[in-house]
Amino acid sequence: MSGLRARLQEATSRIHARVEAAPFFVALHDGTLPPLAAASYLQSLSIVHAVLEHALATSSDSRVSHVWNAGLAKLPYLLDDLKLPGVEPLRAIAPGIRAALALADRIVLNSAAGPALLGYLYVLEGSQNGGLMLKQLFAVALGVTAQDLSYFGCDGRDTHRRWTQFTGSLDAVTLSADEERMVAEAGVAAFEGLEAIVLALFPFDEGRVAVHVTAVNPEAGRHTLPADPSEIGIALRAGVRARERFPYLERRFGERGRRFTASDSCWLLTLIPLEYATIARNIAWLRTVLASRGIPSLILENHMRELVAEVEAATPGRLAETQSFRRVVDDLSASRQAQVADATVASLAAQFGTRLIALGGTDLGAVALLASAHADEIDVPGSYAAIESWLADPASFGAPWCAAIREISGALSGVSAGLPA
Template sequence: MKEIAPVMDRLRTQTRDEHIRVEALPFFRALHARELPLASYVGFLRALSIVYEVFEQALMHTRHSALTAVWDSSLHKLPLIDRDLAYFQARGLPNAPVALLRAHLLTQQVRQRAHDDPISLLGYLYVLEGSTLGGLVLKAQVARAFELTASDGIAYLSSYEKSTRAHWQAFAGRMNGVLDDPAEQERVVAAAQEAFNGMGQIIAALYPFDANPTGDLVRTLNPAAGSHAIPHDPRELQAALRAGERTWRKFPYYQWRYGERGQQFTRSDSAWLVTLAAHEQVVVNQQISWLGRVLSSRGMPQWMLELHLRMLHEELVEAVPENHASYDRLQAAADMLRDTRRRYIGEDVLAALTLQFDQQVGAEWSAQLPYTGGLLAAAVADQQAGISQAVKNIEAWMTDDARFPHHWIAAVQLTIRAAREQAMGGDGAASPPP
């Protein structure tokens, strides 16, 4: 039997290239040369605060035995980062918007892993804990560059003080003790590589320092997006990202059909939608109607946008409750889409066709692409409302025999036919199909 390598050995060797790339970034060369602006260092702490808040929350709420065996309260870093930020608060230093946005995007990956594959978060923990070893060197460089004394402004870099290596050895022992399955090790290594790359992108945006990037924020969300508004309040931006994550979890169809490019457009579109809340309701409705027609013509029925707006409203109200009245305009726009759909396909028909489709394709397929019956019915409603390509686009993809079995394709065709029969009645509330 082939001997299984300790996971810490695999992590060290298989993330070496990523580690070297991060250490070679201009940020660290400038720090060593005492040329790094203080705003860059504080921007680093602010980005870490964003990442650690989400990461530590994920670990504290997990019930996965491997994570609970490795993680304990001694590994908390967020209080130390917050202490450093409090020390610099009076300086009034500008933010580094691109770096902070990249930190928010990295937290999306953390939340996704916490949902889909919790044990892989140990790869992130390896990278973040490993940074304490580098902190032994960085602490002295930062203190010298910015004339800091004691632990003022360097509490995070001083995490374990003289016991850093002892902590690391204990951590390594726990990691090796819980990760002896090669497949799990592979996923942890992939997560560590992802974490190194994500942190590298954050740090790369901190030097040279740019407090007013032009166009970089939207391109960071989505390299293929044009120039458009996104919120400046990080709470709103985080809410937009969370709403996008929720929508994608509800409709795996997004991932199946649109992949990474679709995720990028969900981020940029969701961020843009937040900015609409500052306008009058008539403007909001006009913009939502336009976006709904565009998306439906590309295979995403307006029902998906309707539900996304509701999730976005929930996230925004929770994150920034003082702006509740403005965010209610997004809820009103969702109601507008709902009312248009209901003229042709009401909630009872939508639910009945969803259930009927699931029964026709069986449990295995319905679990992979839930709500497909509802999506097809909603596309029919969109077509009846004047979006000519709504059904054609989604039907062509859903009936591709290179992708789906024959019984799935038959169910798609039956559902579209049944939805059309209901929609032709015009009140959206006809009796559900048998």
């Protein structure tokens, strides 16, 4: 055996054996691993897979795209397993989650060195070689049937063929000596990260069990999360309603966007009891982040209103507590309308909405979103292009639709000071 696979196998063999000998896996094989440790392992893996798979899917390195394809994605399986009745939905062993986040951070840092991502992928893809056995062992630990689990052994009887195909694509990649070394080092780093995770998960201290935002969104990092599950429920319900208001979000950002809406909603809820200045500062930061990624502040404004409505409906006694938060929402609205009044937006929507629906089956709320992006452009340069370029992309929409979007932009430029000439 020669090539990149051989280099990776040689580089990782010692640390691989060390991970398999960790107390976590000894207890797993003995049938004594606590359910929470097993569930926290799944949550930890979801963090690592979410970050790695996004980095792989968005890599501009042709050698990465030669190896990676959507069929290798494992995150959907992990998310399904984390919803099983026997799996603790929110609580996890905090040190293990922190170790997973540290590994995710390392992956993000390495993503700039394109081919290094292949080392992490090699380790995680290789773990499926023992997947069918792990499926049985984790089923016992979690108190579910093996058939219930999706992640372990997800390729079933096709595992060997898929592994051979995967390693063949690795060996077909052309790398310099330095790049090959980087990939091997990334493989070692992946095992080191997994070792840190399992050592933190078992044995564990009950006092280190906590609710972590990665239970809501594996890519949420270190966001603050309400400690009370009922509060998390409030945030999630508000997030669902806020998202349903704008079909654009589903069309553009899909499942990953749904997860970020959920974690953002949980974080927004933690701002409600704070002072006005603190809330305003945090919302200004989030507005900048979202607007620069093609999510105009109108969407944030609506999300915040849905959150207030949900909080006040669930706990009417908190009306006074939401006052500062509502004031910040009103500030957002006033800032937006100072550029393009709602009446003007309504007029433009009436003018273009029917045409867009006829062309695309939905108008995606394009007029209101573009108008909001005009306002955002004053404080967040590039925010208009971040949404307009997507709405007018001929690869996603037909030429007549794109022409209509450009007409809307022209109409808005005549009534708004937000878009530079």
